[in-house]
Amino acid sequence: MKFTKIQPPNMLQQIITQIKYNLSTGALKKGDKLPSERLLCQEFGLSRSTVREALKTLEVLGIVECLHGSGYYIANNIGSSMSEPLGIMMMLENGSFRHTYQLRHALEEESAMLAAEKAAYEDIVLMEHLIARIRQEKDEQIKAALDWQFHFAIAKASGNPLLSTLLNACESLINEHIHGVRALILQQGDNEERINNQHEAVLEAIKRRDVRAAAKAVNDHMEMIEASLKRADIR
Numbered sequence: 001m002k003f004t005k006i007q008p009p010n011m012l013q014q015i016i017t018q019i020k021y022n023l024s025t026g027a028l029k030k031g032d033k034l035p036s037e038r039l040l041c042q043e044f045g046l047s048r049s050t051v052r053e054a055l056k057t058l059e060v061l062g063i064v065e066c067l068h069g070s071g072y073y074i075a076n077n078i079g080s081s082m083s084e085p086l087g088i089m090m091m092l093e094n095g096s097f098r099h100t101y102q103l104r105h106a107l108e109e110e111s112a113m114l115a116a117e118k119a120a121y122e123d124i125v126l127m128e129h130l131i132a133r134i135r136q137e138k139d140e141q142i143k144a145a146l147d148w149q150f151h152f153a154i155a156k157a158s159g160n161p162l163l164s165t166l167l168n169a170c171e172s173l174i175n176e177h178i179h180g181v182r183a184l185i186l187q188q189g190d191n192e193e194r195i196n197n198q199h200e201a202v203l204e205a206i207k208r209r210d211v212r213a214a215a216k217a218v219n220d221h222m223e224m225i226e227a228s229l230k231r232a233d234i235r
Contacts, residue, residue, distance in 0.1 A: 001027045001035070003043040011046060015054035018044075019063070023074070034064065034072040101229065104170045105222040107163055108151065109215050114158035116206045116214040123157035127203050135196055144182040150199060157206070185228040194224060 001022055006014045022028040035043070040051045055072050058064040065075045115123070130150040137143045148171065155164035185191050198221040205213035 001032075003035075003040070005043075005045040011044075011050055012054050012057065015044060015046075015051065016058060019058065023063075028074055030074055030076050032074045033070075034074070036071060098226075098229075100170060100173055101222075101226055104167065104174065105219075105226070107155070107167045107170060108222060109218045111155040111158040111160075111163050111167065112202055112206065112214040112218040113211045114160060114163070115154050116209050116211045118159040119157040119206050123153065124203070124207055127153050127157075127206070131196070131199050131203060134199070140182075140186070147182055147195070147199075154202065154206070185225060191224070191228065195221070198224065 003018050003022075006018075019028065019034075028034075034040070034055075037048055037051055037055070040055075041048050044051060055064060055066075059066055059072070062075055064072045066072050127150060130146050130153060134143055134146045134150070137146065151171075152164060152167065155167045158164070182195075185195070198217065201217040202214060202221065205217050
C-alpha cells in the first residue's frame with residue numbers, strides 16, 4: 001500500500017485517485033483495512049478534516065465502509081452499494097421498474113453468452129448443484145435465494161467482474177421495488193416448472209459451449225419473467 005504527499009488544488013480528488021491506484025495494483029483488495037485517519041494524514045500531508053471528507057465520499061460511493069470503533073475497510077460487496085446511485089440516476093432520468101428489468105435482461109444475456117465461452121468446470125458444477133437444490137428444496141424463501149445464486153453464478157462464470165457487479169446492483173435495486181419477485185411470478189399458473197426448465201436450458205447451452213443457444217435460453221427466461229410482471233401491472 002503506497003500513498004504520497006498531496007498538494008493543492010483538487011486534494012479530495014487526489015486522495016481518491018491514490019486509493020483507486022492501490023486497488024488497481026492489488027495493493028488494496030476487498031475487505032482490506034485502510035490506515036487510520038492519523039496515518040493517512042501523515043502520508044498525504046493533509047489535515048484530518050480533508051482526509052475525513054475524502055473517506056466519507058468513498059463511503060457514499062460504496063468503495064469503502066466504516067466499521068465503528070475499527071476504522072475504514074475496502075467494501076466487500078461494492079455491487080450492493082451501487083444500487084443507491086443507480087436508483088438516484090433512474091429517478092433523475094424518470095426511469096421505471098421496467099427499465100431496470102430491461103437492464104438486467106441485457107446483463108444476463110451477455111453473461112450467459114460469455115459463460116458459454118469461458119465457464120470453468122467448477123462453475124458448471126456449481127450451477128448444476130444450485131439447480132438440483134432448487135428442485136429439491138421445499139422452503140420458497142430458500143428457493144428464491146438459490147435462484148438468485150444461479151443467475152449470479154452465470155455472471156461470475158462470464159469472467160467479466162463488471163457484469164457480476166452490475167447485476168448484483170441491479171438485483172438490489174429490483175428488490176427495493178418488489179420484495180419477492182419470484183414469489184409474485186409463481187402466483188401465476190405453472191411458472192415454477194417453467195422456471196426450472198428454463199434454468200436447465202441455460203445451463204445445457206453453457207455446457208455445450210453454444211453461445212447462441214445460451215442467449216436464446218436467457219431471452220426466453222427473461223421474457224417470461226417480464227411478461228409475468230406486466231400481467232401483475234408492475235411497470
